[in-house]
Amino acid sequence: MTPKSRQQGNHPILTRELKKLLQDECALYQEYLKLLDQERQLIKNLRRNEDTTQLGLLTAKRQIMTEEMQQSHVRRLDLLNELPEAQNYTLSQVISANFHPVELMELMPLVKKLRELMRASMQQGSEFNQVVNFASNFLNGMVSIISTASQSVVRCYNKLGGMREMYHPSTSRAERVLRKV
Numbered sequence: 001m002t003p004k005s006r007q008q009g010n011h012p013i014l015t016r017e018l019k020k021l022l023q024d025e026c027a028l029y030q031e032y033l034k035l036l037d038q039e040r041q042l043i044k045n046l047r048r049n050e051d052t053t054q055l056g057l058l059t060a061k062r063q064i065m066t067e068e069m070q071q072s073h074v075r076r077l078d079l080l081n082e083l084p085e086a087q088n089y090t091l092s093q094v095i096s097a098n099f100h101p102v103e104l105m106e107l108m109p110l111v112k113k114l115r116e117l118m119r120a121s122m123q124q125g126s127e128f129n130q131v132v133n134f135a136s137n138f139l140n141g142m143v144s145i146i147s148t149a150s151q152s153v154v155r156c157y158n159k160l161g162g163m164r165e166m167y168h169p170s171t172s173r174a175e176r177v178l179r180k181v
Helices: 012-044 047-081 091-098 102-148
Strands: 151-157 162-167
Touching: 012 102, 012 162, 047 091, 091 102
Parallel strands: none
Antiparallel strands: 151 162
16 A cells, blocks of 8 residues: 555655665665674674773764664654655655656665665674673673582571572682691
């Protein structure tokens, strides 16, 4: 279903502004994908403290890029709100219904490119988050194992025969009674 067009006509100023916004938005998504790739490579080869600093900078830059992409999206929606029924339809439907065929030839390739970049960024962002979550859970598990290994285990039995283990911090062997003997 497409919006009912009152008349497909020339919108040279609107076309120029929309084309510029779409180009800018595509450039933002391309830069975002590059940052995501850099961050992924840095995590894969994380070795030194400088790498963690660089990782933090890339993450902060990627967060700023995300905010810029959202602002660009809002600017595009504001621009398209000048057209009839623009809120209820997709970008390509609004353009198809309201722009002249010559303008369509300029705008539709940009819409297609933006759609592909959005899908790629969503997919790669999701994969990246899964890798980061896996690494985080792995590190948390390792810290937990090391932490519990340095604690003594006290087993408590209840009246039904169930057992509950509690961990208590233990002192080092050098401070125990064995040292004195």
